[in-house]
Amino acid sequence: MHGRPSTQVRYDPQRSPRVASHRRGSTLTTTFRELGILPETAEALEAVGILSPFPIQEMTLPVALSGKDVIGQAKTGTGKTLGFGLPLLERVTVPADVEAGRAVPEQLTNAPQALVVVPTRELCQQVTNDLLTAGKVRNVRVLAIYGGRAYEPQVEALKKGVDVIVGTPGRLLDLAGQKKLDLSHVRGLVLDEADEMLDLGFLPDVERIIQLLPAKRQTMLFSATMPGAVIGLARRYMSQPTHISATSPDDEGATVANTTQRVYRAHSMDKPELVARILQAEGRGLAMIFCRTKRTAADIADQLAQRGFASGAVHGDLGQGAREQALRAFRNGKVDVLVCTDVAARGIDVEGVTHVINYQSPEEEKTYLHRIGRTGRAGASGTAVTLVDWDDIPRWQLINKALDLGFPDPPETYSTSAHLFEELNIPAGTKGVLPRAERTRAGLSAEQVEDLGETGGRGRKSAAASPAPAVREERPARTPRQRRRTRGGATLDATAAAQPPVAAPAKAAAPAKARVAAEAPVAEPEPQFQTAVPMDLPDPEPRTPRRRRRTRAAVVELPQPVAEPAPVEPAAEAEATKPRRRRARAVKPAVEVAESAAAEAPEAPAEEPKPRRRTRVTKPKADAVAAPEAASAEPTDGEAPAKPRRRRARTTTTAASEQD
Known part of the structure; x- marks a missing residue:
């Protein structure tokens, strides 16, 4: 069964028992009745x-x-569909066969009896x-299942009963996996356009479908x-197949002989104008325009x-x-140009297609053969025009x-070239816009869109499949969310209402508070100004809250009374040369003493929660800082060293600038 050589049969009209004495296009005088098909068919x-x-x-x-x-092999457009379709229909048993006496009622079934992939x-x-x-x-x-x-x-159609199924591999496997499709009664299988299935990667799916068949x-x-x-697939799943390759006697090339082919080298920016003039050629019927990309196809359709x-x-x-x-x-x-x-490129069999561009x-x-195969079908004549861009010349030369087409170097052609009008029979003076008198087609809008219940198709859906505008109008307008500022779990308004009123400070504090109220936002008051200000403090100088910078250097370097240091003996000069490290160690206790003195000051009430304001304006802080420094200085008879004097001068300047 597997690997056996296939019988090769080639059509030769001289050896055929039926000599083609009279032909209609590429057909022979033999009728279908003489070939033995059913009279009803x-x-x-x-x-x-x-x-x-x-x-x-x-x-x-x-x-x-x-x-x-x-295994049937023939050029596109030569009738392969009926070549496998008629034998397939013969193998199907229907009630008409029982009435004609060709079958018994037991052979009838609602399950599919034939499958075309x-x-x-x-x-x-x-x-x-x-x-x-x-x-x-x-x-x-x-x-049709796709x-x-x-x-x-x-x-629902499968439940009612089906005799022949034509489907794509993906949907067939989906329904078979859901137990909706029963393939156990299939008597005949047809794989159409098997080379295209290979290109699209469908061969693994096809093999899975074949394994479900008897x-x-x-x-x-x-x-x-x-x-x-494809030949390997045939050897694995076919039994002694007969390979039939049929051609017409006067059609030796790869393409159909009655299709006139024209190839031009065209510029991409001139192609829309050139195509518009080709579509106005004399005798032009329906036309198909093929593009490589989806975006180009949509753009050309809109321009036309x-x-x-x-x-x-x-x-x-x-969709x-x-x-x-x-x-x-x-x-x-209704539409005469299909982009x-x-x-x-495969499967479109429309009567009256005269031009393919x-x-x-x-x-x-292979793609070229299938494209131009949309015209010149069933013995009719057609014209195939190929526009090759400069960048596509190497690709076209391979094709x-x-x-063996005979167009290795296409002539350079523009929309105004004389040979274009002559070879394609375009009337002289034709422009790139169709005259209004010739716009007789109804157009695409005249054809209604069928609601197919599309299951997640890519990109734009059909108009009938997206009736959402009415739903959007009924939906109420969404109001923007308001941000609510809270303090400790309560809203800002409730927090401000629950706080006690601020006591009136001294005269100097009134303008300061007025400035704070003018600078700070109303909805976000600074929390340190919502507490009561002690009344018994000395009047501080007005300051804005943004200038407050609490640093250790600011506390240590408050203004101090400058005292003349005691003279130092010459023997003690060696030890006095390192005043910075010794005084740096003394600064830390000074800061702690200043803070403790400010906390225990008798002027501030015991319930004051923020004593840090007093540490900056009360003068005892300066006294407390100066006391340990005066105690740390030992009286000497000599003169004070120059370095401590310069350092105190810088400290005084810093404190003065801080107050300013």
């Missing part, structure tokens, strides 16, 4: 005008209808629509390119709307509702070499 296809298969469909259907595993949401919608069209007569129930939508509708099943893998990792074009945008920053709104408007013709990132050069050759 053929009737549903004929109702929408699908009569003859494409080469990939003609080669795939006989092998897939027999129940064998298939796709990499993107847009491709999921496209495959679902095609399967619904092909299974309409048999009434096959097809459900992220960005609410879980509840999908869970071992006995039919597996089909379809993709435009087949990297080595300002120039008069009916444009829409599809990129990852939009799922807005993305589907733009795609519906594009399919319905998108590479999320729309690569606004920015793609990253690799050109890989695909």
